[in-house]
Amino acid sequence: MRRLVFFVSDSTGITAETLGNALLSQFDDIDFDKVTLPFVSDRALAQAAVRSIDVSCEVDAPRPVVFSTLSNPDLYDIVCTSRALVLDLFKAFLPRLEEELQMGSTHATGRYHGLVNRPNYEGRIEAIDFALSHDDGASVKHYDRADIILVGVSRSGKTPTCIYLAMQFAIRAANYPLTNDDLEKGGLPRFLDRFVRRLYGLTIDPERLRQIRHNRRPDSRYASLAQCRTEVAEVEALFRSRGIPYLDTSHSSVEEIASRILQDTGLQRRSF
Amino acid sequence: MRRLVFFVSDSTGITAETLGNALLSQFDDIDFDKVTLPFVSDRALAQAAVRSIDVSCEVDAPRPVVFSTLSNPDLYDIVCTSRALVLDLFKAFLPRLEEELQMGSTHATGRYHGLVNRPNYEGRIEAIDFALSHDDGASVKHYDRADIILVGVSRSGKTPTCIYLAMQFAIRAANYPLTNDDLEKGGLPRFLDRFVRRLYGLTIDPERLRQIRHNRRPDSRYASLAQCRTEVAEVEALFRSRGIPYLDTSHSSVEEIASRILQDTGLQRRSF
Numbered sequence A, B: 001m002r003r004l005v006f007f008v009s010d011s012t013g014i015t016a017e018t019l020g021n022a023l024l025s026q027f028d029d030i031d032f033d034k035v036t037l038p039f040v041s042d043r044a045l046a047q048a049a050v051r052s053i054d055v056s057c058e059v060d061a062p063r064p065v066v067f068s069t070l071s072n073p074d075l076y077d078i079v080c081t082s083r084a085l086v087l088d089l090f091k092a093f094l095p096r097l098e099e100e101l102q103m104g105s106t107h108a109t110g111r112y113h114g115l116v117n118r119p120n121y122e123g124r125i126e127a128i129d130f131a132l133s134h135d136d137g138a139s140v141k142h143y144d145r146a147d148i149i150l151v152g153v154s155r156s157g158k159t160p161t162c163i164y165l166a167m168q169f170a171i172r173a174a175n176y177p178l179t180n181d182d183l184e185k186g187g188l189p190r191f192l193d194r195f196v197r198r199l200y201g202l203t204i205d206p207e208r209l210r211q212i213r214h215n216r217r218p219d220s221r222y223a224s225l226a227q228c229r230t231e232v233a234e235v236e237a238l239f240r241s242r243g244i245p246y247l248d249t250s251h252s253s254v255e256e257i258a259s260r261i262l263q264d265t266g267l268q269r270r271s272f
Helices: A014-024 A043-055 A073-079 A089-101 A118-133 A140-145 A158-169 A180-184 A190-198 A206-216 A225-242 A254-265 B014-024 B043-055 B073-079 B089-101 B118-133 B140-145 B158-169 B180-184 B190-198 B206-216 B225-242 B254-265
Strands: A002-009 A031-037 A065-069 A085-088 A148-152 A173-177 A199-203 A246-248 B002-009 B031-037 B065-069 B085-088 B148-152 B173-177 B199-203 B246-248
Touching: A002 A014, A002 A043, A014 A031, A014 A065, A014 A089, A014 B014, A014 B089, A031 A043, A043 A073, A065 A073, A065 A089, A065 B089, A073 A085, A073 A089, A085 A089, A085 B089, A089 B014, A089 B065, A089 B085, A089 B089, A118 A158, A118 A173, A118 B158, A140 A173, A140 A190, A148 A158, A148 A190, A148 A254, A158 A173, A158 A254, A158 B118, A158 B158, A180 A225, A190 A199, A199 A225, A199 A254, A206 A225, A246 A254, B002 B014, B002 B043, B014 B031, B014 B065, B014 B089, B031 B043, B043 B073, B065 B073, B065 B089, B073 B085, B073 B089, B085 B089, B118 B158, B118 B173, B140 B173, B140 B190, B148 B158, B148 B190, B148 B254, B158 B173, B158 B254, B180 B225, B190 B199, B199 B225, B199 B254, B206 B225, B246 B254
Parallel strands: A002 A031, A002 A065, A065 A085, A148 A173, A148 A199, A199 A246, B002 B031, B002 B065, B065 B085, B148 B173, B148 B199, B199 B246
Antiparallel strands: none
């Protein structure tokens, strides 16, 4: 079964996609063909969106589903003239929220993903700069500025997690790879001692690590199962002996890893 | 005016935050104190969430607002026993969607931000690796693998945009900084000629560029207004003469820049 889905927004479309995809992920047996129509910010663009929706819809096919975030009710009304079922975030929730807060909403467009709060936004951009310049053991002398320092063996998921923590939550996250050398010496590099309370470990199933490393350097010693097993066993022993909290990343997305880390450490989400 | 807000989720909480923050951004005059309660995935955790919500609520204060994404109706019912107003994504939309699609939903947790579709997820992680290894003019010899190559003067927003394109949309984005040297020679570096159709330019208001560069290297020639004006004028002339589409990033967030680029170029959003 296939079904056509549109995400319609007066801004980036990212909220409409998030809303719609979260809902659609609850339906396993349908293939959804998805189209995003962003920046639908005036009546002419809304009418153009209606035409796009209607022409894409074959005569015998079931009507499309539209997930929309249109803060202007006039634009919502126009999109509702299409053949699609329209499910709108603001229409569904704003009336109850206005009543609860005893206040009318602004109906302004581009509020959420726009540059409304410049200091908050710059905090995010600085966090991204920080993650990039402190990736993979770089700039270790500035670790005093890190909110958190992820440690783990090579390819255990540190880099994308740091970038996600920065992008989504404005957390300044560094990462340091624990090498075979470090592990054979039986401990953390000395300079990490004074940051031990900011350390958070990532670990991974050795078989999964072998696959990831094999894709990067096929048939290397680095990618051998024996090497992966040894490194993982040593790094987990190190985490336990030093009381470093840690997480197995084998079956988790960056979103899940990042959220678990924040929950475990009590670091506050800062972005919005 | 202040108001307490909770984001409650059986998974990461990211969808609940997106939903809630998009709605709250419509109310200018209230300061919202926000708390996320993620991974509320069983009855005991739901009851603990209710206690957290209720104890945080002072006697004379207005009740908190909860934005939730609880795919299990039992957990939703428990959270509704709190003193808060509860607005749930699934409760609001799933019944209409089930009726429309003529199918029951799975009520499974962690579907959306979990590792459900491993190939899609790995495409995103590869795109992040690509953005990092092709940042700031690195690895130019692999540009044939890029979906898009952002060009612009130093600090015009290329790096965070590339990372966002990768993280959110699984787009492989490289970026190349056009230096004073390149611009004085009056053109693109020769090796970019064969990629000209994949180039996309970022530009920026010279005064804004001056501020950003000043924060990085105070009082340098690099950060002087004269230098910023010259570089921006030259780079825009170059974009026009070579027919490279471009965008002014001065007043836009990475979300807006990334969405505009996809809209302009027709590149498909791939992530979900």
